[in-house]
Amino acid sequence: MPFIPHGKHLIAAEWIAGEARFRSQPSSGTPHDFFVGTTAHVDAACAAAEEAFWTYGYSKRTGRAIFLNAIADEIEARAEAITQIGCEETGLPAARLEGERGRTVGQLRLFASHIVKGDYLDHRLDAALPDRKPLPRPEIQLMQRPIGPVAVFGASNFPLAFSTAGGDTAAALAAGCPVIVKGHSANPGTGEIMAEAIRAAIERTGMPKGVFSMIQGGNRQMAQALVQHPLIKAVGFTGSLAAGRALFNLCAARPEPIPFFGELGSVNPMFLLPHAFAARAEAIAQGWAASLTQGAGQFCTNPGIVVLANGPDADRFVAAAKTALEKTGPQVMLTDGIAEAYRYGKARFSRHQAVRPIVETHSEGRSASPNLYETNAATYLQDHALSSEVFGPLGLIVRVDLPAEMVDIARKLEGQLTATLHLDEADTKLAQRLMPVLEHKAGRVLANGFPTGVEVCDTMVHGGPYPASTNFGATSVGTMSIRRFLRPVSYQNIPAELLPEQMPG
Structure with a gap:
């Protein structure tokens, strides 16, 4: 049976209706009506989350791990329905959503196993030194503790992995923090079925009902009420620079x-360092074109800019990239608004007198076709607009005449999620000049690869200096993301009976 959303909000394990409604805009299938969230819904969800925190925030991590695994189980039990509604709403292919669902489930299970080990608590102990002169030292222990209810904003480009039950939600729940999700209006049905899975896991494991709520839609007033509610202690967000x-x-x-x-x-x-792309210009160009157009370019790690040395090898690279991109047809974008923004961004390049079109296409409606442009280092360094993100399959090639110009471009970069070097052994000296700059600018530095595809693991950093993210010391992917929703507390001479039950040893 196809999944048919009822359109209600989930607040403290109860499906709640409202008054005003909005209608979804799926890429295919039937639109559905959803209730619009209000400040009253926000108040109710926050009150329930605060009440749940006094139980959930002090629960044993083994119990929270069981809860995370139960959420994963319930998502898998709804696999076909999730794919069906997700494809209808987003236009993403089934294989992409199935892979994203696997990543979401794997992330929940990884976090469950991670918190059971207890290393994330960063437990430290300074034993008492009663005989120390001139003053004795008390016993002091330190441990990370959950901060309280967390607001999470659903994303449009990852309706599973970065939305209702995605990374921010999983990290906060793992830390011991109740979550209130503001559902994204681009995929409200997908959000509803994922919330249904979390609700089933709450009932199955006996967790407090207010540990999770989801409020659909809503206007700016509702979003403002959520982030400014006095009971909310942190916010997780994936989206545009302006909204963020x-x-x-x-x-x-x-x-x-x-x-x-x-x-x-x-x-x-x-x-692209000279010896590497002299040896394999065509192969790198083909790999880049595939990465640039993957998912219609709607990845936060989409590699939008290539910097390379001018000359015949650059001509080979451009020709190969052009051929690969011209074979890529129109793709459906996630929303009409994203498609419109893509056309607007493309216009900035097509109207620029010092930017040459390599592949220039016309996109209509909700579809997008790839575009490719090139310019020189001087133009790129002088025009900040050329370094601004265009969300979609648009690439810019920047030709440099000297290695020093490549370093200058790296130093002028704003904060990035990723930066990539394509190099051979003979490129080591230039790479050594670039590496300190790139690690200063980006959260993840790659060699001889493409940044689309973010591994969920202990060592991943998905973040970077502003504007890549608003907190350069954090990551939204990987087990370290749990640390965002914890704070350190010291316990001085506290009797064992009063210490948190989670205290190791």
């Missing part, structure tokens, strides 16, 4: 400012 910066400012303007963990945008530059 607005929410960041709201968090900072609160009477009690709170952290805003926003993953906002990146052009993910690739630097």
Whole structure:
């Protein structure tokens, strides 16, 4: 049976209706009506989350691990329905959504096993030194503790892995923090079925009902009420720079400012060093074209800019990239608004007198075709707009005449999620000049690869200096993401009976 959404909000394990409605805009299939979230819904969800925190925040991590695994089980039990509604709403192919569902489930299970080990608590002990002169030292222990209810904003480009039950939600729940999700209006049905899976896991494991809520849709007033609610202690967000910066400012303007963990945008530059692309210009170009157009270019790690040395090898690279991109047909974008923004971004390049079109296409409606442009180092360094992200399959090649220009471009970069070097052994000296700059600018540095595809593991950093993210010391992917929703507490001479039950040893 196909999944037919009822359109309600989930607040403290109860499906709640409202008054106003909005209608979904799927790429295919039947539109559905959803209730619009209000500030009253926000108040109810926050009150339930606060009440749940006094139980859930002090629960044993083994119990939370069982809960995370139960969520994964319930998602898998709804696999076909999730793919069906996800494909209808987003236009993404079934294989992509099935892979994303596997990543979401794997992430939940990874976090479950990670918190059971207890290393993330960073437990430290300084034993008492009663005989120390001139003053004795008390016993002091330190451990990371959950911060309280967390607001999570669903994403449009990853309706599973970065939305309702995605990375921010999984990390907060693993840390011991209740979660309130603001569902994204681009995929409300997908959000509803994922919330249904979490609700089933709450009932199955006996978790407090307020540990998770999801509020659909809503206007700016509702979003503002959520991030500024006094019971919310942090916000997780994946989306555009403009929307993220607005929410960041709201968090900072609160009477009690709170952290805003926003993953906002990146052009993910690739630097092709001379010996590497002399040896394999065509192969790198084909790999880049595939990465650039994957998912219609709607990845936050989409490699939008290539920097390479001018000359015949650059001509070979451009020709190969052009051939590969011309074989890529139109792809459906996630929303009408994203498709419109892509056309607007493309216009910035097509109208630029110092930018030459290599592949220039016309896109209509909700579809997008790839575009490719090239310019020189001087133009790129002088025009900041050329370094701004275009969300979609658009690439820019920047030709440099001297290695020093490549270093200059690296130094002028804003914060990035990723930066990539394509190099051979003979390129080591130039790579050594670039490497300190790139690690200063990006959260993840790659060699001889393509940045689309973010591994969920202990060592992943998916973040970077602003504007890639709003907190350069954090990651939204991998087990270290749990640390965003914890804070250190010291316990001085506290009797064992009063210490948290999770205290190792």
